[in-house]
Amino acid sequence: MARSNARCCGVTHVSPEAQRLRRAVVDCIEVAPVIVGCSGGPDSLALVASAAWAVPSVGHEVHVVIVDHGLQADSARVAHNAGDIVRHWGIDNVVIERVQVGTQGGPEAAARTARRAALADVASQRGINQILLAHTREDQAETVLLRLARGSGARSIASMTPCDPPWHRPFLDVPRDVVHRVAREYLEPLGVEAWDDPHNHDPEFTRVRVREAMTLMEERLGPGFVPGLARSAHLLTDDADALEAWAQGAFDRWVHVTKGECGVDVEAIAGQPRAVRTRLIRLMHQAVLESEDSLDFDHVQHVEAMISTWKGQGPAQLPGAITARVEYGRLTFHRGSSGEMSAT
Structure with a gap:
């Protein structure tokens, strides 16, 4: 003492x-x-x-x-x-x-x-x-x-x-x-x-x-x-806090999570600011991975393009054996091989 x-x-x-x-x-x-x-x-x-x-x-x-x-x-x-x-x-x-x-x-x-x-x-x-x-x-x-x-x-x-x-x-x-x-x-x-x-x-x-x-x-x-x-x-801390709270709110409102998978209607999130969408992508990956997010810049850009500039892109393979894809107007993240992906 x-x-x-x-x-x-x-x-x-x-x-x-x-x-x-x-x-x-x-x-x-x-x-x-x-x-x-x-x-x-x-x-x-x-x-x-x-x-x-x-x-x-x-x-x-x-x-x-x-x-x-x-x-x-x-x-x-x-x-x-x-x-x-x-x-x-x-x-x-x-x-x-x-x-x-x-x-x-x-x-x-x-x-x-x-x-x-x-x-x-x-x-x-x-x-x-x-x-x-x-x-x-x-x-x-x-x-x-x-x-x-x-x-x-x-x-x-x-x-x-x-x-x-x-x-x-x-x-x-x-x-x-x-x-x-x-x-x-x-x-x-x-x-x-x-x-x-x-x-x-x-x-x-x-x-x-x-x-x-x-x-x-x-x-x-x-x-x-x-x-x-x-x-x-200091200023960026305030900005990051606000954007992360916004993205968390969007996640809680629109993303459906089950064991090993989550999905969201593309239409629901397409109108959100890009900074919110990219954070939402990280939250979805983290929810399926059930641990800290490990996406890098290129991973996020690949998935974000499925929302903002959809051209029939194929699935994105992400860390943790997670596959992201857009099917039937929904963005889904699934843990396991791409062949196991279900249309949520």
């Missing part, structure tokens, strides 16, 4: 920037215990320090999970040092989780998957429903830029949200340099520095190259570039 926050993390008076981060944590969480994910870097240590004040102020406990990815020779030492810092700040609920990083999706995605699984496991064991992550405004902008380059849709470009239970990101609107200054403010009385992960400077990693490109673009286009990308993510 975190101790009294009158003198939090060894300091009695903090800067306005540190107060801003504390308030960001308070504003982001429900009145309940939290887990803070920590790497030992400046972003996550600033988050731990802010939470050490903010969470006890509303009467609850802070739990810190330090994730050791085991990707570098001194990773165990880094995790141990981070634990010492956190305990010095008055947080006794500290656990170090060493994870096994796989290969699926590349090194960055695999590390993120392993890290999230470790945080979620500890949260489940302790009955905690809030996990705080230290993503900053620059992390948001980098993600937007990366996904723009990959040709993503609104939901993907909308990127991260401050609150996506159980994940909470109180610093998502805060510049990285502010977060780093606050980390130094808390660490200097201890005579220590935050860990500088060498992977954050290795151009072998995609995000490092994106970060370098973003720095160059900001120099060429002006200081509003990064806030503009982050603002676009």
Whole structure:
């Protein structure tokens, strides 16, 4: 349990920037215990320090999970040092989780998957429903830029949200340099520095190259570039939420679902905006697949053309052994071989 926050993390008076981060944590969480994910870097240590004040102020406990990815020779030492810092700040609920990083999706995605699984496991064991992550405004902008380059849709470009239970990101609107200054403010009385992960400077990693490109673009286009990308993510979140709600309403109203199959009258959905139709296609695929949607851009375009530009196209073979086709004025999705398709 975190101790009294009158003198939090060894300091009695903090800067306005540190107060801003504390308030960001308070504003982001429900009145309940939290887990803070920590790497030992400046972003996550600033988050731990802010939470050490903010969470006890509303009467609850802070739990810190330090994730050791085991990707570098001194990773165990880094995790141990981070634990010492956190305990010095008055947080006794500290656990170090060493994870096994796989290969699926590349090194960055695999590390993120392993890290999230470790945080979620500890949260489940302790009955905690809030996990705080230290993503900053620059992390948001980098993600937007990366996904723009990959040709993503609104939901993907909308990127991260401050609150996506159980994940909470109180610093998502805060510049990285502010977060780093606050980390130094808390660490200097201890005579220590935050860990500088060498992977954050290795151009072998995609995000490092994106970060370098973003720095160059900001120099060429002006200081509003990064806030503009982050603002676009925020605006697109509202748009994506509205379109997905519209598509879900259309699905609930018109799509008939049975085991392994679903169908809808083409006439009912042909007049809907294309952005709604494409989302409806994904919902239909997901309903038959009974898991997360795995359609790519070409899959969706193929099926959407059966609605908007019908020319007697043949069936579309989709992931999960699902076949989509139009027969007798109905768009149907069926799981199994195309020969098993029934006219719903």
